[in-house]
Amino acid sequence: MSREKTRPEPGRGPEVIEKLVRDHTRMGILTVLSQLQSAEFLFLQSTLKLTQGNLSSHLAKLESAGLIVVLKTFEGKKPVTRLVITPLGREAIDRHWEQLEALRRIT
Amino acid sequence: MTDEFDQNLAAIRRAADVAADYKGLQGLFNVGLGVGLLFTAVPGYNGIGALFMIVITVAGHTYYVKKYGRATPQPRRNRTVIIVWFLGALLVWGGLGLDASGAAPIALGALVAAVALIGFDLVAYRHVGVTALHWALIVILALAALAPALGWLSIGLWNYSLGSIAIVLVIQGLVDHWRLTRAMEPTR
Numbered sequence: 546m547s548r549e550k551t552r553p554e555p556g557r558g559p560e561v562i563e564k565l566v567r568d569h570t571r572m573g574i575l576t577v578l579s580q581l582q583s584a585e586f587l588f589l590q591s592t593l594k595l596t597q598g599n600l601s602s603h604l605a606k607l608e609s610a611g612l613i614v615v616l617k618t619f620e621g622k623k624p625v626t627r628l629v630i631t632p633l634g635r636e637a638i639d640r641h642w643e644q645l646e647a648l649r650r651i652t
Numbered sequence: 653m654t655d656e657f658d659q660n661l662a663a664i665r666r667a668a669d670v671a672a673d674y675k676g677l678q679g680l681f682n683v684g685l686g687v688g689l690l691f692t693a694v695p696g697y698n699g700i701g702a703l704f705m706i707v708i709t710v711a712g713h714t715y716y717v718k719k720y721g722r723a724t725p726q727p728r729r730n731r732t733v734i735i736v737w738f739l740g741a742l743l744v745w746g747g748l749g750l751d752a753s754g755a756a757p758i759a760l761g762a763l764v765a766a767v768a769l770i771g772f773d774l775v776a777y778r779h780v781g782v783t784a785l786h787w788a789l790i791v792i793l794a795l796a797a798l799a800p801a802l803g804w805l806s807i808g809l810w811n812y813s814l815g816s817i818a819i820v821l822v823i824q825g826l827v828d829h830w831r832l833t834r835a836m837e838p839t840r
Contacts, residue, residue, distance in 0.1 A: 577671045588720055
C-alpha cells in the first residue's frame with residue numbers, strides 16, 4: 546500500500562532561480578535529476594556525496610522555487626522520498642550549463 | 653574560471669554520468685548472469701545454474717537499492733537499453749543454436765556475443781564510457797571464439813561458447829561493480 550503526496554510549487558522570479566541554480570550543490574542536484582525520470586533521496590545523497598541535512602535543505606529551496614517536485618511515498622511502513630525535476634528546473638539547469646559553456650569559450 | 657570551480661563542474665558532470673548509466677553499472681546483475689551461465693555450460697548443472705542466477709541477481713538488486721537507492725532512467729533511454737539487450741540475447745541464442753548443431757568449426761555463440769557486447773557496452777556506458785578493459789574483454793571473447801578452429805577442443809562447442817561468455821560476463825560485472833562503488837564512495 547503506498548500513499549503519495551505532492552507539495553505545491555509557489556513560483557519565483559528568474560533572478561531568484563538563477564541565483565539558486567548558481568550554487569554548485571543545487572546545480573549538481575538538478576544536473577543529476579535532469580538525466581533521470583526520478584531518483585530517490587538516498588541515490589542523490591550517494592551520487593553527490595552529501596549529508597542528509599545538507600541535501601534536505603537544498604531540496605527544500607529547489608522545491609519552493611518550483612524546480613523539483615518531492616514525492617513522499619510509503620513502501621510498507623518505510624517512507625521513501627522521490628525527486629523529480631520539473632520542466633522549469635530542466636530549463637533553468639540547461640540554461641545555466643549553456644551560460645557556463647559560453648563563459649568558458651570566452652575565457 | 654578557477655581550478656576549484658572547474659573541479660566542481662567536473663565532479664557534477666561525473667555524478668550526472670554515473671546517474672545516467674546507473675543501471676548499466678550495476679555489475680552484480682552480470683555476475684549473476686555469468687555464474688548462472690557458467691553452471692549451465694557444465695553438463696548436469698543446469699538447475700543449479702538457474703538457481704545461482706536468480707539468487708545473485710536478486711541479492712544484487714537488494715544490495716544496490718539499500719546501499720544507493722533507486723533511480724529511474726528516462727523512458728527513451730530505458731527502451732534503447734532493453735531493445736539492444738534483447739536483440740543481443742536473441743543473436744547469441746541463435747549463435748548457440750548453431751554451435752549445438754556443429755554448423756561451423758568456430759564458437760559462433762561466443763563470436764556473436766562479442767559483437768553483441770560492443771553494442772550493449774556502447775549503449776549501457778554511453779555517459780561513463782567503455783573502458784579499455786571492456787574492449788579487451790570483447791577482443792578476448794572474439795579470439796576465444798576462433799580458438800576451436802585449431803582443433804584442440806575436448807568439450808562441445810555449445811558448452812565452450814557458453815562458458816566463455818559466462819567468464820567474460822563475470823569479469824565485466826565485477827569491473828562495473830567496482831566502478832560504481834568507487835564512484836559512490838563517500839569523500840574522505
